[in-house]
Amino acid sequence: MKIQAVRGTRDILPDEMPAWHLLEQAARQLLSRYGYREIRTPVFEETELFARGIGAETDIVSKEMYTFDDRDGSSLTLRPEATASIVRAVIEHNLVNTDPALKVYALGPMFRRERPQKGRYRQFHQLDVEAFGLTSPTIDAEMIELSIAYLEACGVEQHELVLNSVGDGSCRPAYVETLRGALREHAKEMCGDCQRRAETNPLRVLDCKVPGDQALIDGLPKLVDHLCAECRDHFTEVRRQLETLGIPYRLSHRLVRGLDYYVRTTFEVLSGELGAQNSVLGGGRYDGLVRALGGPDVAGTGFAVGLERLALLMPRREGETRCDVFLAPLAEGALDPALLLQRDLRDAGVPSMLDPEGRSFKSRMKQANKLGARFVAILGEDEMKRGVWTVRDMARSEQEDVPEGRILDHLKEKTNG
Ligand code: HAM
Numbered sequence: 418m419k420i421q422a423v424r425g426t427r428d429i430l431p432d433e434m435p436a437w438h439l440l441e442q443a444a445r446q447l448l449s450r451y452g453y454r455e456i457r458t459p460v461f462e463e464t465e466l467f468a469r470g471i472g473a474e475t476d477i478v479s480k481e482m483y484t485f486d487d488r489d490g491s492s493l494t495l496r497p498e499a500t501a502s503i504v505r506a507v508i509e510h511n512l513v514n515t516d517p518a519l520k521v522y523a524l525g526p527m528f529r530r531e532r533p534q535k536g537r538y539r540q541f542h543q544l545d546v547e548a549f550g551l552t553s554p555t556i557d558a559e560m561i562e563l564s565i566a567y568l569e570a571c572g573v574e575q576h577e578l579v580l581n582s583v584g585d586g587s588c589r590p591a592y593v594e595t596l597r598g599a600l601r602e603h604a605k606e607m608c609g610d611c612q613r614r615a616e617t618n619p620l621r622v623l624d625c626k627v628p629g630d631q632a633l634i635d636g637l638p639k640l641v642d643h644l645c646a647e648c649r650d651h652f653t654e655v656r657r658q659l660e661t662l663g664i665p666y667r668l669s670h671r672l673v674r675g676l677d678y679y680v681r682t683t684f685e686v687l688s689g690e691l692g693a694q695n696s697v698l699g700g701g702r703y704d705g706l707v708r709a710l711g712g713p714d715v716a717g718t719g720f721a722v723g724l725e726r727l728a729l730l731m732p733r734r735e736g737e738t739r740c741d742v743f744l745a746p747l748a749e750g751a752l753d754p755a756l757l758l759q760r761d762l763r764d765a766g767v768p769s770m771l772d773p774e775g776r777s778f779k780s781r782m783k784q785a786n787k788l789g790a791r792f793v794a795i796l797g798e799d800e801m802k803r804g805v806w807t808v809r810d811m812a813r814s815e816q817e818d819v820p821e822g823r824i825l826d827h828l829k830e831k832t833n834g
Pocket residue numbers: 497498499500529531536537538539540541542543545546547675676696697698699700701703718719720721722723724725726
């Protein structure tokens with residue numbers, strides 16, 4: 418029986434790699450311009466980190482984590498996101514003490530046991546960006562601006578920014594009670610999840626996608642109408658700066674996000690091209706999290722991009738150059754000069770390949786075409802007698818004789834030009 422990839426996981430095949438390389442390079446280039454440095458944390462952590470960091474009542478922690486007992490009995494979990502792990506590392510290594518405005522990013526796989534569908538996997542990848550120690554609305558606006566600049570650097574032009582403020586510890590608890598009260602009247606008419614959430618975590622009700630619940634949810638009290646003065650001012654200033662930067666957005670009072678650590682600004686960027694899983698990135702401010710996880714009282718803001726979703730949105734592009742020069746040794750004694758020329762071309766940075774399998778001329782030309790070779794260098798019996806290589810320009814279907822002593826320089830000039 419064939420063994421297949423585990424449900425919800427996928428192989429990223431060589432043909433997809435040009436897009437992945439581009440999105441990784443674009444991330445590194447852009448983020449270094451904004452002052453971010455890379456951090457890499459382990460893919461598994463103590464389960465408690467995520468339970469405390471993300472919130473025990475969230476779907477992620479209550480239903481979607483890959484948790485297992487280690488041989489010593491401790492409970493470990495494959496990371497479902499990067500923020501909690503990065504906060505753990507920041508605290509463990511005192512990073513905010515040495516750098517009061519710490520900016521870091523991470524790239525890597527995350528694990529959530531969700532129902533697989535297009536754009537939703539059980540192992541997926543994120544670019545995660547976090548800034549610590551910055552309380553001003555300017556970093557919220559910069560984060561949003563950066564997230565959109567990143568999508569555009571990857572060639573994604575169609576996107577919609579959705580924005581909300583979820584308040585903070587001084588205004589949200591009162592709102593949550595108001596919401597709980599309003600839900601008490603209606604919960605019976607809502608889906609099973611909402612009935613449960615109405616008691617355990619009423620804010621999650623705003624996230625519900627069940628069609629029959631939508632009209633009711635739209636009529637519920639809105640958090641934006643219950644913000645304290647500080648949260649309101651902060652939000653007004655974030656919006657003002659986005660307007661200054663020319664970044665359009667849509668306000669959505671229902672954007673509470675699936676993680677409990679957010680305060681004040683939350684945002685997502687959506688794309689209609691993704692289908693049901695339409696959020697390509699999401700983030701916001703999480704000022705209390707570092708302290709809740711045992712660190713100093715420093716602010717945090719960040720976002721994460723789903724890289725599978727981003728790759729789906731990126732324009733199709735040509736494959737990477739695998740072979741500029743294809744070498745075809747066709748006669749006895751031609752293999753060694755071809756091996757040496759191949760080595761020298763590769764040393765000079767020219768992607769080259771040779772086919773040592775001794776198939777027909779025709780089949781080698783076919784293979785050269787398949788590899789996208791720009792030139793084929795042929796060394797047959799006749800060429801060997803005359804001390805030349807035949808160089809065929811594949812695009813022009815032209816060929817010329819090049820003396821042995823000139824062949825390396827000739828191909829270097831042709832391929833660099
Ligand atoms: P999140 O909204 O849970 O936020 O995930 C961010 C992005 O990861 C989503 O917009 C989506 O593109 C992608 N994503 C999430 N789940 C899946 C999945 N099952 N399959 C494929 N892609 C997925 C966070 O993870 C926060 N840690 C973001 C953040 C960083 N907030 C502050 N700092």
